Amino acid sequence: MKSIFKNITLCVVIFAMSILSSVVLGKDVKHFFNWNQFRGPNGDGVSTSSNLPTEFSGTKNVQWRTAIHDLGWSSPVVWEGQVWVTTAREDGSELFALCVNLETGKIMHDIKVFDVANPQNEWSDLNTHATPTPIVEKGRIYVHFGTYGTACLDTQTGRKIWERRDLNCDHRVRPASSPVMDKNLLFLTYDGVDQQFIAALEKATGKTRWLTKRTYKSGQEPPKSKPNDNRKSYATPTLIEHNGRKQLISPAAEATYSYDPSSGRELWFIRHGKGYGYNVTCRPIYRHGLVFTNSGISKNLFAIDPSGSGDVTDTHIRWTTRRGVPNIPAPLVVGENLYMIGDSGGMVSCLDAKTGRQLYQERLGGIQNHWVSPTYADGKIYFFSRDGVFSVIEASSEFKVLFKNQSDTVFVSMPAIAGDSMLIRSNTHLYRIAKGYQVDPLPVVAAKQKSAGPGKGGKVPNKDLDALGQRLKAAVKSGKMTEAEAIAKWKEAVAGKGGAKGKGTKEEKGKVDLKELAQQLREAVASGKMTQKEAFEKLSEAAAGRQPIKKDKPPKVDLDEYGQQLKKAVENGEMTEEEAIAKYKEAVEAQKGGEGTGSKIGTKPSGKVDLQKLGEELKEAVESGKMTKDEAIAEYIKAGGSFGEGKDKGEGKVVGKGGGKGGNAKGGVKGRPNFYSIVIGRLKSKDIELGEFTMQVDYATLNRYTSKWIKDEIIGKTVRVSGVSGQFRDNLLLIKKGQTLKVRTAGYLAESKTLVFAHKFNVLERALPFDPEAHGVPPKDFRGFEGGLQGKIIEVGGYEVLMEVEKVMSVGKGNKATVPNSIKGKRVRLAGFYPQYEKLFKELRPTDIIQIGARHQDAVFDMFQVQGDLVKIEE
Amino acid sequence: MKLLGPLLSVLMAGASFGASRDIATPDFQKHVVPLLGKLGCSSAKCHGSFQGQGGFRLSLFGFDFQQDHAALMAKDSSEKQNRVNLKSPKQSLILLKATKSVKHKGGEIIEPDSWEYRLLHRWIQSGAPGTTIHESERVRLKNQPEFSAEGIQFFEKKIRPLLEANCYECHGFNERKGGLQLNSRSDVVLGGDSDGSVIVPGDPDKSLLIKAIRHTDPDLQMPPKRKLEPKEIADLEAWVRMGAPWPVGSGTVPIKSGKKLVRLDYEPKELIYQKNDDTAQIRIIAHWEGGEREDVTDLTRFLTKDDTVVKVDETGLAQSVGKGDTHVVALYDNGIAAIPVLRPLTDNQPQLNVARYTNPIDRFVASKLIKLGITPSEICTDAEFLRRLSIDLTGTLPSPDEVKAFLSDNSRDKRNRKIQELLKRPAYAAWWTNKLCDFTGCNPASINSLLEVATEEGYRKASQWYDWIYEKISENESYADLAEGIILANPGHGVGQGMPYFWTRQSLKEPKDTAMSVAHSFLGIQLQCAECHKHPFDQWTQNDFVDFAGFFAPSVFNDGRRRKNSGNVTVKTTKLSLLRSHTVKLEGNDPRRPIMDWLRQKDNPWFARSFVNRVWAGYFNVGIVEPTDEFTPSNPPSNPELLNWLTEQFIESNYDMKWLHRQIASSQTYQRSWRPNETNAQDRRNYSRAIPRRIPAEVIYDAMKQVTAAPGKLESVRTNLKRRGTGHLSMRMAGTHAMKVFGKPDRATNCDCERVNEPTLLQSIFLQNDPLVRMRLSESGWIDELVKNKTTDKKKIIQEAWLRAFNCYPSISEEARAMKHLEQAKSIQEGMEDLLWALMNTKEFILNR
Known part of the structure; x- marks a missing residue:
C-alpha cells in the first residue's frame, strides 16, 4: 500500500453512548444513547454499552441497512433517534449531510451542504471529500468538510444556521480532521501543506474566537515530489482537563500541541522526533493522567504528561515506543491496558498504559488492512478492517479472539454505538446491527469498488481525456497532487474510458439482438432456468462474441447495449465495476480484431494517443524531478507502452494491447514494438565487445502488455539480441555456447529479427534448460483461474514474481479454471505489482511465503495478474 | 627573510598583536565572527550544525553575518536570558557559557579575562553592532528616502510579517524566483524579470505587486497558492501609498555581503627549515577594501597540508617535524593564504645547471629540486621511453615492430620525432577524447532519454559525444574552441557544430547541479560544499555559489531545453558574479555566451590552468595542483611558476593541445627514469623521477x-x-x-577522483x-x-x-x-x-x- 493517504483515514471511532445513560438502557430508551462525535462522546472509542452483537456477516444481526449515496468515510454520529453521516460526490463537487432514522433506517434528511467549485485533489482514492465526522448536540449538528467549509444545521429542519467557508488550506489529499467542541466553541483543525492552524469558532454564530498557527518546524525535508508533505496532517484534537488546567491536545504533522481552549495560547508541544513523520490521524486519549497519541507515518506512540509548558519533548514524555505502532488507527485504552491494531497484517498489541511494557503482540490473522481504530464495549474490543473483516477480541491482558468474520464490505469509518446496537458504515451502506435480527443478503456485492455502483449520479466523469490531462497537469503544477498520483489517475481514466462509455445512460435505438437476448435471459433467470451468472456469461459471449449476431449491425450499437448490460450487472452485484470495464474492453478489442485495426469503433483506439501523452507526462515528471526515471519507465511499461524512438512516433508503431488478438497482421508493424518478456533459449554465438549474441528461443513469457505474434514468431527460431551493456556483459562472458540463458527483452526489431535487451529490470543470466513447470507456465486445468493463492517465492524481479503454490486459498467469482487445485506444488508467474504493491514488492525475497489474489485475465498468456491483497506470511 | 631562527620566531609571537586584541570597538565581521570560528563555536559539531546546539545556531564556518548577529542578539530559549546583555555585558550568556560560569555542554572555551573574553566583552560593551553594510549595498540604498517612525513601524508590524509569511519562500533570502527578491527596499524597487515596477511608491495602482496580490490579472497572481485576505491587501496598498517605508539596513534585512576582504598577506613569505623542531611564527595581515590593514593572526585558523612535514598551532606557530615541502593554510573571513613550507631532503646541493635546460619545464622543476636538495634520476632508456610515451600519449602499447625500429634508430632526435608521430595517430585522439569524456561526464545512462528501454539511445548519443570530441582533437582544434562547442551548443539540436549532450544530462536537474558540473568540467573547481554553507577550507561562500548558479536558473538559461513558462519573458539585465573573479552583465536569455567570453579571457584563473594541469597529471600521475579538480587557494600548486608558465604559453599558443603534449613529453622531466637515487626516493610531487603507476x-x-x-x-x-x-x-x-x-570512472559524479589508479x-x-x-x-x-x-x-x-x-x-x-x-x-x-x-x-x- 503505497499511500500516504492511508493516513487520512479517519481514525474512526465510535463511542459509546454517553455515560450517564448507558447503565440503564433498554431497547425502549435506546435513542437516548448519544454517540455524538468522532470516536464517541469521550473521543476515546470506549462505550459503556453491553449486550452488543459480536457477530456480523452482512445479514445476521442486521436490524436495518440503508444505502448511502456517493462517497464518504465520515463516521456515523447518533443523537436522540437520529443518525447523521456526511457524503460527497466522488469528484467533490457537492457535499451532503444525511440524517437517518435510528429505528427504521429511513433517510430523514438529505441535505446538500455545499457546492464546491474547485475540489482539492479530485482524484485521490486514498481519501474522500467527506471524511471528517460531524459533531452533534441537542438541536444542532456541525458538519465540517475541512477547507471546503463548515456548517451548523438544525437537526430537526435541516436548515443551515450558519456556515464558514473562508478557513482554507491545501489538504493535498482531501480533508479528514474532525471537529470537536466544548460548551461554547467548536475547534477545527487545518493542517495543510500550505498552512497549518487550529481555529475555534463560536458555536452560536460561527465567528472565529481565535486562530493559532502551528509553530514547530522540524526542518526535515520531504521528497521533492511531495513538497511540504511533512506539514500535512489529519488528526482530531481532544479536550482534557489535567490538574484543573483545561487543554486542547492537538496532534499536527511534526508535533503534538496543547492549547488553552479559551484563548488558543500554545501551552506545550512535543516534537514527533527524528524521521520523516507526518500524516497523523490519531485522536489523542487522556487516561491515567497521561495523553496517548501517535505520530502518523513515523509510527511513534507517546505517553505524555500534560503538565508541562513549552517544548516538553525531553521532559514530559513518560514513555514512547515504535513497536507495533500503526500509522493510522489510534490506540484504545481500557483499564490499565492500551491496545493497538497494526495498519497491515492485523497485528494486535497490548501494552501496560502506564509503563509502555508490552503484554502481548498477536495476529488477528488473514488479509487485513486496518484504518479503523479499535472500539471497546462490554469487555470486548471490536476491529473492522478495510478488507471487510470484523473481529472481536477479549479486552484483557491475554489475547483471545472471540469472533472473526469476513464480509463483503469495506470498513474505513468507525462504528457508533447506540444502546445495544451498533451503527456501522461500509463504503456503500449504513448498518444498524443488534442481536436477534436477520436480513436478506444484499444484492450488492460490488463492495470492493469504492463507489456504490453507477447510476447514482455522475461518478465516473466521462470527460474528454485531453481536458483531463490538462487539469491533471494543472493540479500537479499547483501542488495539489503529485505527478505519480496524476499519472495513476490519468491511467485510470484511460482505462475507465471504455467502461464509462458503456455506462452512458443514453438509450440507443435498434440494438435488437443483444437486447432481445438479454430479455430472454432475464426471463430464464426469473423462471429459475438458469442462474444470473450463467445468463450473464451467455450475454457476455454474445457481446464479446467474436461473431456479432448480425454482421451489418454497427458495432457501436452492440457495444452500447453490452455496456448497459454490464452496468446492470454491476448494479446487481454480479460483478465489480472493474470486471465490467475489463469485459467491455475485451469486447471492444474482440471487435477490433475482427475488423483489422477497427477504426470504425466509436471509441477511439485510445492506445496510441494516450500512451504518447502518458509518455510526455512522464517525461515532464522526470525532468521536473517529480519521479525517478525508473518509476516513469515502470509506469510506462505498465500502461502498455513500447519504446520506439522518438522519430517513430505515430508511424504505425504497434502500441498497447489491441494488436494481437484478432490475429493482427504483423505486416503493418514497423519500428520497435514493445516486447517486455523473459526469453529463454540456448546461446548460439556471442560478441562480448559489441554486447550482442544469438540464441535459439525455447520460450518467452507473455503478459498482457506484450504482443503474442512476436512470441509466435521467435519460438524455436534463432534470434539476435543486442544492446547488452554494463555488468550484463560479465554474465554473458560466463555463458558458454549451447548453454541455456534467460534474458529480459524490451522490444523487437522485426526487420532484423533482433530482440533488444531491456536496460531496466534487467535479467541476463544462465538458466536451467527450459522446463514449462519450472518457469511457471500454468497447467491447462489451471488456466483462467481467479482467486487467492498461497505460495513460496522462487524469483522476484521487474515487478514480477515466480511463485510455487502451496495452496489455493479461495476461488473467486471469475474463476474459469476447471481444476484450481491442479496448481498445487507447481509454479505461477505473477505480474502487475506496480504500482499498487510497489512498496511491499520491494520487500519480497525468494523463499518468502505470500498470500495473494491472482487472476488469469486471458488464458492465452502464461502470466497471472495480481489483484486483491498481498500479504507476506513469513520470510 | 627566509630563514627564521627559533629565537626570532618567539620574539614575533610575543609581539603579536595586540592590535586586534585591544582595539576599542571590535567589529562583528572582522573580529567577532572569526573568533567564534576559531574557538570552534561555529563548527559543524557545535552551533554550526544545521540543528544548532541548545537552540543556538550559527552559520557553519561563519559567513552569514546577518543570521549570526540575529542569533547572538536573540534570547536563549531555555535559559530565558539574553545571549548578549547590553545592559550588563558580563551577564551575557555567551560569556557565561564560554567561560563555563553556567552550564555549557561545550565546556570551558575561554578563560575569564583572556583576550578572547575581553574582545567579546568589549564588543558587547560597545553595543554589539552587526555587520556594516558594504559600499556597493550602500549605493543601492543611497536613494532611499527617510521615513517617518510611524511608517517604519507600520512596515515592521504589518508588512514585514506579511512578506515573510507569504513571499519569502520564493523571493526572500537566497531565493530569486522570476529574478525578484524582496529582501530590501532597493530589491523591491529594482524589480524582477517582469516589465513594470514592482512598486511605484505612492501609487498602488501602478505597482505590479499590488496588481499581483489583487488577483485581477489571470497571468499574475501572487501568492500563487492563495489570495491574501482583504485586510492584508489593504495593508499592502496602504504601505505603497505611504511611499513604501522600509528601515535602512536593519539587522534582519539580509545584506549580501559585509566588508570586502581584498586579500590576506602573510609573513614570512616562505618557511624554510633545516632541522626538526625549528619553529617560525606566521603573521597574517588582512587587507580590507579601502586600504585598511590589520594583523589578524590571533583570529585566523591555521591548517597544515602535511603534518609529517610541519605542524602549526592556533597561534600560527609552525614547527618543522619532517623533510619535504608543503603548505600551511591560513583561513580568515573569506580569505585564504597558503604559506609554502620547505625543508631540504638532503644536505647536499645538487649539481644542477638550470640554464643548461632548453625546455622551460625542466628549469622550473630544477629550481625547486635545488631548494629541496634533490638530484633527479637519470634519463630513462629508449624502451622505457617508448612504452611510457605510448601509454601516456595514446593509451596503447607500442607494437613489436615499432619497438624494434625505435631501438635500432640511432638518430639523436628520435624521441622528439616519436612524439610527433604519435600525436598524429588516431589512438592519441582516442585516448585524450576518452579523458575529456571523463572530465565532461559523458555517461550513456545519464543521456538516455527518459523512456529509453528498448533502444540504445544513451549509447548512441554517448558515441556521438565521443566522436564529436574525437574529431576536434584529431584536427587539433584549439581547446577553447572545443569547450565553446560544448558550452554554447544548442540543447534543442543534435550534434553538429556543437555538442549539446553536456546540457541534456539527466543529472543536471537544478541550476545548482549545472553550476557544479560546469565548474568541475571547465574550471577544475568543486563547489559542492558551498551549496549549503561556506566552504570550510575554501574561499567559496554560499553567496558565491548562489550567484554562480544564478547563471543557470531556468528563467535565464532558457533556450529550448526547458519549456518556456510563459511566452515572452523579458529578461532584465542581471549582474552576476562569476566566482568573484569577474562580474558580467547578462542580457538576453542565454547566459552561456558571457560565461564563454569569461572563460576565454586570458586572466581567467581556472579555465586554461585546470586543463593544463589535467594534461600534466596525465603524464606524471600527479597534478601540479593535486587533486586536479581542487583549484583553491588552500590547495596551492606544488610548483606555481611551472603551472603559470605552462598556462600562459598554452593560452599564447591559442590553446593548442598538441603543443602542450609535445612540450611536456619532450621535457627531460618527463623522460626521467623511475629508478630513484639516494636523494629523490621520497619525492612524489616534484618530478625528480618517474613514478611507476598502474596503467589505466x-x-x-x-x-x-x-x-x-x-x-x-x-x-x-x-x-x-x-x-x-x-x-x-x-x-x-x-x-x-x-x-x-581497474577503476574506470562511471562519469556519474563531478569528481576527477572517480578514476582510481591505485x-x-x-x-x-x-x-x-x-x-x-x-x-x-x-x-x-x-x-x-x-x-x-x-x-x-x-x-x-x-x-x-x-x-x-x-x-x-x-x-x-x-x-x-x-x-x-x-x-x-x-x-x-x-x-x-x-x-x-x-x-x-x-x-x-x-x-x-
Whole structure:
C-alpha cells in the first residue's frame, strides 16, 4: 500500500453512548444513547454499552441497512433517534449531510451542504471529500468538510444556521480532521501543506474566537515530489482537563500541541522526533493522567504528561515506543491496558498504559488492512478492517479472539454505538446491527469498488481525456497532487474510458439482438432456468462474441447495449465495476480484431494517443524531478507502452494491447514494438565487445502488455539480441555456447529479427534448460483461474514474481479454471505489482511465503495478474 | 627573510598583536565572527550544525553575518536570558557559557579575562553592532528616502510579517524566483524579470505587486497558492501609498555581503627549515577594501597540508617535524593564504645547471629540486621511453615492430620525432577524447532519454559525444574552441557544430547541479560544499555559489531545453558574479555566451590552468595542483611558476593541445627514469623521477588483447576504435567487472577522483583468474597461429612475447627461463598460454614506468 493517504483515514471511532445513560438502557430508551462525535462522546472509542452483537456477516444481526449515496468515510454520529453521516460526490463537487432514522433506517434528511467549485485533489482514492465526522448536540449538528467549509444545521429542519467557508488550506489529499467542541466553541483543525492552524469558532454564530498557527518546524525535508508533505496532517484534537488546567491536545504533522481552549495560547508541544513523520490521524486519549497519541507515518506512540509548558519533548514524555505502532488507527485504552491494531497484517498489541511494557503482540490473522481504530464495549474490543473483516477480541491482558468474520464490505469509518446496537458504515451502506435480527443478503456485492455502483449520479466523469490531462497537469503544477498520483489517475481514466462509455445512460435505438437476448435471459433467470451468472456469461459471449449476431449491425450499437448490460450487472452485484470495464474492453478489442485495426469503433483506439501523452507526462515528471526515471519507465511499461524512438512516433508503431488478438497482421508493424518478456533459449554465438549474441528461443513469457505474434514468431527460431551493456556483459562472458540463458527483452526489431535487451529490470543470466513447470507456465486445468493463492517465492524481479503454490486459498467469482487445485506444488508467474504493491514488492525475497489474489485475465498468456491483497506470511 | 631562527620566531609571537586584541570597538565581521570560528563555536559539531546546539545556531564556518548577529542578539530559549546583555555585558550568556560560569555542554572555551573574553566583552560593551553594510549595498540604498517612525513601524508590524509569511519562500533570502527578491527596499524597487515596477511608491495602482496580490490579472497572481485576505491587501496598498517605508539596513534585512576582504598577506613569505623542531611564527595581515590593514593572526585558523612535514598551532606557530615541502593554510573571513613550507631532503646541493635546460619545464622543476636538495634520476632508456610515451600519449602499447625500429634508430632526435608521430595517430585522439569524456561526464545512462528501454539511445548519443570530441582533437582544434562547442551548443539540436549532450544530462536537474558540473568540467573547481554553507577550507561562500548558479536558473538559461513558462519573458539585465573573479552583465536569455567570453579571457584563473594541469597529471600521475579538480587557494600548486608558465604559453599558443603534449613529453622531466637515487626516493610531487603507476583500465583491456592477438590482427586491434577500450567501448564497458576492478570512472559524479589508479588485490586476482583473461588466452589468435604453423623458433617466439607485453627484449636469463618452460610444456599451446599468462601477471606489464 503505497499511500500516504492511508493516513487520512479517519481514525474512526465510535463511542459509546454517553455515560450517564448507558447503565440503564433498554431497547425502549435506546435513542437516548448519544454517540455524538468522532470516536464517541469521550473521543476515546470506549462505550459503556453491553449486550452488543459480536457477530456480523452482512445479514445476521442486521436490524436495518440503508444505502448511502456517493462517497464518504465520515463516521456515523447518533443523537436522540437520529443518525447523521456526511457524503460527497466522488469528484467533490457537492457535499451532503444525511440524517437517518435510528429505528427504521429511513433517510430523514438529505441535505446538500455545499457546492464546491474547485475540489482539492479530485482524484485521490486514498481519501474522500467527506471524511471528517460531524459533531452533534441537542438541536444542532456541525458538519465540517475541512477547507471546503463548515456548517451548523438544525437537526430537526435541516436548515443551515450558519456556515464558514473562508478557513482554507491545501489538504493535498482531501480533508479528514474532525471537529470537536466544548460548551461554547467548536475547534477545527487545518493542517495543510500550505498552512497549518487550529481555529475555534463560536458555536452560536460561527465567528472565529481565535486562530493559532502551528509553530514547530522540524526542518526535515520531504521528497521533492511531495513538497511540504511533512506539514500535512489529519488528526482530531481532544479536550482534557489535567490538574484543573483545561487543554486542547492537538496532534499536527511534526508535533503534538496543547492549547488553552479559551484563548488558543500554545501551552506545550512535543516534537514527533527524528524521521520523516507526518500524516497523523490519531485522536489523542487522556487516561491515567497521561495523553496517548501517535505520530502518523513515523509510527511513534507517546505517553505524555500534560503538565508541562513549552517544548516538553525531553521532559514530559513518560514513555514512547515504535513497536507495533500503526500509522493510522489510534490506540484504545481500557483499564490499565492500551491496545493497538497494526495498519497491515492485523497485528494486535497490548501494552501496560502506564509503563509502555508490552503484554502481548498477536495476529488477528488473514488479509487485513486496518484504518479503523479499535472500539471497546462490554469487555470486548471490536476491529473492522478495510478488507471487510470484523473481529472481536477479549479486552484483557491475554489475547483471545472471540469472533472473526469476513464480509463483503469495506470498513474505513468507525462504528457508533447506540444502546445495544451498533451503527456501522461500509463504503456503500449504513448498518444498524443488534442481536436477534436477520436480513436478506444484499444484492450488492460490488463492495470492493469504492463507489456504490453507477447510476447514482455522475461518478465516473466521462470527460474528454485531453481536458483531463490538462487539469491533471494543472493540479500537479499547483501542488495539489503529485505527478505519480496524476499519472495513476490519468491511467485510470484511460482505462475507465471504455467502461464509462458503456455506462452512458443514453438509450440507443435498434440494438435488437443483444437486447432481445438479454430479455430472454432475464426471463430464464426469473423462471429459475438458469442462474444470473450463467445468463450473464451467455450475454457476455454474445457481446464479446467474436461473431456479432448480425454482421451489418454497427458495432457501436452492440457495444452500447453490452455496456448497459454490464452496468446492470454491476448494479446487481454480479460483478465489480472493474470486471465490467475489463469485459467491455475485451469486447471492444474482440471487435477490433475482427475488423483489422477497427477504426470504425466509436471509441477511439485510445492506445496510441494516450500512451504518447502518458509518455510526455512522464517525461515532464522526470525532468521536473517529480519521479525517478525508473518509476516513469515502470509506469510506462505498465500502461502498455513500447519504446520506439522518438522519430517513430505515430508511424504505425504497434502500441498497447489491441494488436494481437484478432490475429493482427504483423505486416503493418514497423519500428520497435514493445516486447517486455523473459526469453529463454540456448546461446548460439556471442560478441562480448559489441554486447550482442544469438540464441535459439525455447520460450518467452507473455503478459498482457506484450504482443503474442512476436512470441509466435521467435519460438524455436534463432534470434539476435543486442544492446547488452554494463555488468550484463560479465554474465554473458560466463555463458558458454549451447548453454541455456534467460534474458529480459524490451522490444523487437522485426526487420532484423533482433530482440533488444531491456536496460531496466534487467535479467541476463544462465538458466536451467527450459522446463514449462519450472518457469511457471500454468497447467491447462489451471488456466483462467481467479482467486487467492498461497505460495513460496522462487524469483522476484521487474515487478514480477515466480511463485510455487502451496495452496489455493479461495476461488473467486471469475474463476474459469476447471481444476484450481491442479496448481498445487507447481509454479505461477505473477505480474502487475506496480504500482499498487510497489512498496511491499520491494520487500519480497525468494523463499518468502505470500498470500495473494491472482487472476488469469486471458488464458492465452502464461502470466497471472495480481489483484486483491498481498500479504507476506513469513520470510 | 627566509630563514627564521627559533629565537626570532618567539620574539614575533610575543609581539603579536595586540592590535586586534585591544582595539576599542571590535567589529562583528572582522573580529567577532572569526573568533567564534576559531574557538570552534561555529563548527559543524557545535552551533554550526544545521540543528544548532541548545537552540543556538550559527552559520557553519561563519559567513552569514546577518543570521549570526540575529542569533547572538536573540534570547536563549531555555535559559530565558539574553545571549548578549547590553545592559550588563558580563551577564551575557555567551560569556557565561564560554567561560563555563553556567552550564555549557561545550565546556570551558575561554578563560575569564583572556583576550578572547575581553574582545567579546568589549564588543558587547560597545553595543554589539552587526555587520556594516558594504559600499556597493550602500549605493543601492543611497536613494532611499527617510521615513517617518510611524511608517517604519507600520512596515515592521504589518508588512514585514506579511512578506515573510507569504513571499519569502520564493523571493526572500537566497531565493530569486522570476529574478525578484524582496529582501530590501532597493530589491523591491529594482524589480524582477517582469516589465513594470514592482512598486511605484505612492501609487498602488501602478505597482505590479499590488496588481499581483489583487488577483485581477489571470497571468499574475501572487501568492500563487492563495489570495491574501482583504485586510492584508489593504495593508499592502496602504504601505505603497505611504511611499513604501522600509528601515535602512536593519539587522534582519539580509545584506549580501559585509566588508570586502581584498586579500590576506602573510609573513614570512616562505618557511624554510633545516632541522626538526625549528619553529617560525606566521603573521597574517588582512587587507580590507579601502586600504585598511590589520594583523589578524590571533583570529585566523591555521591548517597544515602535511603534518609529517610541519605542524602549526592556533597561534600560527609552525614547527618543522619532517623533510619535504608543503603548505600551511591560513583561513580568515573569506580569505585564504597558503604559506609554502620547505625543508631540504638532503644536505647536499645538487649539481644542477638550470640554464643548461632548453625546455622551460625542466628549469622550473630544477629550481625547486635545488631548494629541496634533490638530484633527479637519470634519463630513462629508449624502451622505457617508448612504452611510457605510448601509454601516456595514446593509451596503447607500442607494437613489436615499432619497438624494434625505435631501438635500432640511432638518430639523436628520435624521441622528439616519436612524439610527433604519435600525436598524429588516431589512438592519441582516442585516448585524450576518452579523458575529456571523463572530465565532461559523458555517461550513456545519464543521456538516455527518459523512456529509453528498448533502444540504445544513451549509447548512441554517448558515441556521438565521443566522436564529436574525437574529431576536434584529431584536427587539433584549439581547446577553447572545443569547450565553446560544448558550452554554447544548442540543447534543442543534435550534434553538429556543437555538442549539446553536456546540457541534456539527466543529472543536471537544478541550476545548482549545472553550476557544479560546469565548474568541475571547465574550471577544475568543486563547489559542492558551498551549496549549503561556506566552504570550510575554501574561499567559496554560499553567496558565491548562489550567484554562480544564478547563471543557470531556468528563467535565464532558457533556450529550448526547458519549456518556456510563459511566452515572452523579458529578461532584465542581471549582474552576476562569476566566482568573484569577474562580474558580467547578462542580457538576453542565454547566459552561456558571457560565461564563454569569461572563460576565454586570458586572466581567467581556472579555465586554461585546470586543463593544463589535467594534461600534466596525465603524464606524471600527479597534478601540479593535486587533486586536479581542487583549484583553491588552500590547495596551492606544488610548483606555481611551472603551472603559470605552462598556462600562459598554452593560452599564447591559442590553446593548442598538441603543443602542450609535445612540450611536456619532450621535457627531460618527463623522460626521467623511475629508478630513484639516494636523494629523490621520497619525492612524489616534484618530478625528480618517474613514478611507476598502474596503467589505466581501458589500456589494460586493450593491452591484453594486443598481447594475444593474431599477428595479422595486431594492427586492427590497435586501431579499430569501435572495439577499443579507449574508443567506443569506453562507454559500453563502463560498469563491467573488468572496468570496475581497474577503476574506470562511471562519469556519474563531478569528481576527477572517480578514476582510481591505485593497485588492489582484486586486480591481481583478476589478472590471474578472470574469465576474461582466460578467454583471451584460450582464444588467442597468436597462439592458434603458432600451433597451426608449427612454429619451432622458440627464441623468436619468446622475444615476440616480450616485445608484445613489455615492449622490450628479454634479458638472457629471462629468455632462458621462458625457454625452459616452453620446452617442458606438453604442447606449444599450453606452454604459450602459460607464458603469456605469466607475463600479464608481472609488474612490468601492469605498470607504466
